[in-house]
Amino acid sequence: MDNIVEIRNLTKIYTGRKGETIALNGVDLDIARNEFVTIVGPSGCGKSTLLNILSGLLEPTSGTVLCNGKPIEGTSADRGVVFQQYALFPWLTVRKNIEYGLRRKKIEDSSRKGWHRMSEEDIRATSAKYMEMVQLQDFAESYPKELSGGMKQRVALARAYAANPELLLLDEPFGALDAQTRTQLQQDLLEIWEKEKKTCLFITHDIEEAIILGQRVIIMSARPGRIKEIVDIDIPYPRDQRTKMSERFNEIKNRIWSQVYEEYLEDRK
Ligand SMILES: Nc1ncnc2c1ncn2[C@@H]1O[C@H](COP(=O)(O)OP(=O)(O)O)[C@@H](O)[C@H]1O
Ligand SMILES: [Mg+2]
Known part of the structure; x- marks a missing residue:
């Protein structure tokens, strides 16, 4: 097992x-x-x-x-966490909220024996993929205050999944x-x-x-x-x-x- x-x-x-x-x-x-x-x-x-x-x-x-x-x-x-209260950054758009963790993510790079960060292209592609998965692609540039409670929790889910824990x-x-x-x-x-x-x-x-x-x-x-x-x-x-x-x-x-x-x-x- x-x-x-x-x-x-x-x-x-x-x-x-x-x-x-x-x-x-x-x-x-x-x-x-x-x-x-x-x-x-x-x-x-x-x-x-x-x-x-x-x-x-x-x-x-x-x-x-x-x-x-x-x-x-x-x-x-x-280990990604999603809480009851939407822990979204109010000053960032939906897309930027989802991308926040990705910009900080360190990726093991065995070929270069170290780590590197995700490329801007990959970050964009990943946030787009998960926004689509939770049907928020039309709200990418909206701010959390413009969203309903359910939509905010969708952003929290997309953000958690995008970080690929x-x-x-x-x-x-x-x-x-x-x-x-x-x-x-x-x-x-x-x-x-x-x-x-x-x-x-x-x-x-x-x-x-x-x-x-x-x-x-x-x-x-x-x-x-x-x-x-x-x-x-x-x-x-x-x-x-x-x-x-x-x-x-x-x-x-x-x-x-x-x-x-x-x-x-x-x-x-
Ligand atoms: N930081 C803390 N200090 C003291 N007691 C706590 C603390 N956090 C939780 N507890 C107590 O521990 C028990 C379990 O809490 P918790 O894990 O939050 O339960 P649940 O999530 O199932 O409602 C409760 O009796 C709670 O009052
Ligand atoms: Mg509890």
Whole structure:
């Protein structure tokens, strides 16, 4: 099995003024290369903590977290992140936002034993490709303030994909969008994933979203955060919104829902 991510006995404890919070307690998880994994669980169960450790923004308290067999040391262009809030630069156009990371990207150059930067031509071609993929080609020269919430999140997706990371980490990226826009973005993401098969770890509190996107859904338990169950989603791709009406989808949804509801009740105690 070719695993891109290997997590063993991961624990994260935050120490603050109010004492210690055990955010993650003994998490084991492997993610295979090209896999699409989604995570659901009650608020505060440690989902963002797990994602931030993988991105390199946070350090584990104990345990091992390997990416390509190596411990994670800080952030890296190999691991792209998309958050709920659009982290776009307001003073740059859509195109320039997408190109920002590309202009800074260092590319290994084995022939010259060093690295070089992307050519202006390649940068243009790459941003054009991903703007088209998220249907934003007509907004290339627009500024973020001229875009709807859904369009801004499309830019964030295009920017993350254009940088060509090995692993894409998405923390409730569609969480702030209305239901219809959310559905459209799910569709866009499914189409991109089927084209590029980039490894994705996607956090959501929406169970339908977790099932329609993922090959596996990880259910996390309430504090302290652990993995409660991993559900294989044996529904073939391509999937679309009609998939949500199938009997199999609803069986899986009910099963996951009852697990998550159990955790919700546990959390309220
Ligand atoms: N920087 C921090 N300092 C102290 N506690 C934190 C910090 N970040 C998160 N926590 C706590 O850790 C737990 C998990 O948080 P988080 O990973 O954000 O959960 P989720 O994303 O599942 O809602 C929560 O109880 C939260 O209050
Ligand atoms: Mg969170």
